[in-house]
Amino acid sequence: MSGTESKGKRLFINMAAQIVSFSVTMGISFFLTPFIVERLGREAYGFVGLANNFINYAQVLVTALNSMASRFITISIHREEYQTANEYFSSLIFANAVIAAVLTVPAVLVLVFLNSLLDVPAAIFSDVRLLWTLLFAQSLIGIVTSVYGNATYVRNRLDLSSRRTIESELLRAGILLAAFSLLPPHVYYMGVAALVCLLYRTVTNIRYTRMLLPEVQIRRSNFRWARIRELISSGVWNSLTHIGSILSNQLDLLITNVLVGADAMGSVSIAKNLPAMILSVFAMLASVFMPQLNISYAKGDFEDIRAQLLFAIKLLGAVACIPVACTIAFGDVFFALWVPTEDAALLRALAIAGMLEFPLALALEPLWNVFTVTNKIKQSSLVLLANAFLSLGLVFVLLHFARTDLEKVFIVVGVSAVVNTVRCATFLPIYGAKCMNMKKTTFYGPVLKNLLTLAVVTAFAFGVRRMVGPHTWVQFILVCGVTGVAALGVNYFVLLKKTERKMLWDKLLRRGA
Numbered sequence: 001m002s003g004t005e006s007k008g009k010r011l012f013i014n015m016a017a018q019i020v021s022f023s024v025t026m027g028i029s030f031f032l033t034p035f036i037v038e039r040l041g042r043e044a045y046g047f048v049g050l051a052n053n054f055i056n057y058a059q060v061l062v063t064a065l066n067s068m069a070s071r072f073i074t075i076s077i078h079r080e081e082y083q084t085a086n087e088y089f090s091s092l093i094f095a096n097a098v099i100a101a102v103l104t105v106p107a108v109l110v111l112v113f114l115n116s117l118l119d120v121p122a123a124i125f126s127d128v129r130l131l132w133t134l135l136f137a138q139s140l141i142g143i144v145t146s147v148y149g150n151a152t153y154v155r156n157r158l159d160l161s162s163r164r165t166i167e168s169e170l171l172r173a174g175i176l177l178a179a180f181s182l183l184p185p186h187v188y189y190m191g192v193a194a195l196v197c198l199l200y201r202t203v204t205n206i207r208y209t210r211m212l213l214p215e216v217q218i219r220r221s222n223f224r225w226a227r228i229r230e231l232i233s234s235g236v237w238n239s240l241t242h243i244g245s246i247l248s249n250q251l252d253l254l255i256t257n258v259l260v261g262a263d264a265m266g267s268v269s270i271a272k273n274l275p276a277m278i279l280s281v282f283a284m285l286a287s288v289f290m291p292q293l294n295i296s297y298a299k300g301d302f303e304d305i306r307a308q309l310l311f312a313i314k315l316l317g318a319v320a321c322i323p324v325a326c327t328i329a330f331g332d333v334f335f336a337l338w339v340p341t342e343d344a345a346l347l348r349a350l351a352i353a354g355m356l357e358f359p360l361a362l363a364l365e366p367l368w369n370v371f372t373v374t375n376k377i378k379q380s381s382l383v384l385l386a387n388a389f390l391s392l393g394l395v396f397v398l399l400h401f402a403r404t405d406l407e408k409v410f411i412v413v414g415v416s417a418v419v420n421t422v423r424c425a426t427f428l429p430i431y432g433a434k435c436m437n438m439k440k441t442t443f444y445g446p447v448l449k450n451l452l453t454l455a456v457v458t459a460f461a462f463g464v465r466r467m468v469g470p471h472t473w474v475q476f477i478l479v480c481g482v483t484g485v486a487a488l489g490v491n492y493f494v495l496l497k498k499t500e501r502k503m504l505w506d507k508l509l510r511r512g513a
Contacts, residue, residue: 090222134191247388
């Protein structure tokens with residue numbers, strides 16, 4: 001098998017495994033969310049998302065140290081610099097233990113003063129605090145053991161990590177279904193399930209590390225301050241990126257809770273599930289290319305990096321319009337079927353407001369990989385941080401003029417999406433091209449074609465809705481399927497050149513033969 005064929009086969013296996021894993025995860029969440037909301041109510045459910053946001057706030061310290069670890073370890077292993085890889089591994093696990101110990105202090109303070117910090121209904125206060133205790137414990141343990149999650153990435157065996165994720169999600173679903181079916185409803189069951197699943201993933205990751213990286217031995221003698229400084233000097237920019245993400249995207253639940261109330265926060269939490277799932281799909285697809293990009297970078301094969309990048313953008317662009325068009329045309333149908341006790345029209349409007357940048361951002365998701373692979377994170381981090389402060393400032397200014405709670409909610413959800421749209425239209429395609437020594441306008445062609453396709457497919461979707469008027473899950477799946485097929489047909493002619501269409505057919509015919 002040639003190197004190209006081997007890489008292509010590995011890419012296909014990894015992508016298929018990631019898609020299956022993601023489908024299982026989203027499928028479980030899809031069925032569990034209305035099940036849990038029905039038993040807990042949207043107020044209690046909203047505190048699950050808010051707890052995870054607080055955990056993300058604490059991840060700023062972790063990101064500085066760990067975000068570039070997989071890149072440096074991958075390059076060391078594939079250059080056969082095994083002692084260097086051992087130093088990275090050993091240094092990371094000891095440093096992460098220190099970080100976890102430091103983060104325990106603010107975690108305890110938040111738990112002690114939870115009722116003073118947030119609007120928590122008295123009836124569920126004890127339940128919510130126990131939930132947060134379990135989720136914080138899960139996060140701290142995850143920090144200490146996170147280094148073991150690099151093994152499947154380093155060896156480009158994402159199929160193994162996907163299998164682990166599937167098993168973990170099935171375990172989580174089993175725990176939650178049993179708990180909510182057999183016991184009185186409590187939101188802290190979510191924390192129990194999260195902690196158990198983390199312990200399972202940790203044990204599995206340790207086994208994968210021993211299997212895939214027998215060269216790695218975690219020893220105290222391998223600890224090097226120089227490796228910590230090296231990782232932080234690169235990863236600190238990712239910390240700034242993380243701060244920017246928190247300020248622009250992850251404060252909405254907290255702001256809504258404090259300025260509007262727990263009930264409105266619950267609605268925002270439910271509505272954001274759909275954009276979050278869509279973005280997760282494209283982030284997952286983009287991540288499949290990362291291991292091979294790092295391997296090619298380690299070998300100095302920049303032509304291969306450019307080819308992979310362009311292919312990834314075209315692949316994601318071909319399907320990017322489908323979820324956006326379906327949300328715009330059928331979003332209220334989805335929410336009415338998914339959470340029938342909630343206001344479906346409001347949830348669709350909030351979901352659309354939260355995904356305004358998607359027509360540009362989804363197809364360009366692979367460009368974020370470029371900054372990590374080339375270790376050119378500083379510029380993107382500074383832009384994201386400035387973007388975040390601009391978003392947050394606009395939110396508070398506009399909230400001053402809001403007259404109703406509904407206006408406040410849409411300001412909180414929509415402003416960051418508008419600012420992110422500007423960033424995706426300017427900085428991301430230009431700086432991504434610059435990092436790869438390409439023309440600044442390289443990625444604007446696919447982006448403009450995606451916008452054209454989205455307009456056509458959205459109009460088509462509304463036409464389908466007028467003819468079918470979906471009111472059941474079967475009808476909803478049917479109209480989304482028809483829209484998806486139409487979108488792929490349009491993109492076949494819009495995104496692919498004549499030579500690329502011929503190449504695609506040649507490959508399909510050869511495979512069929």
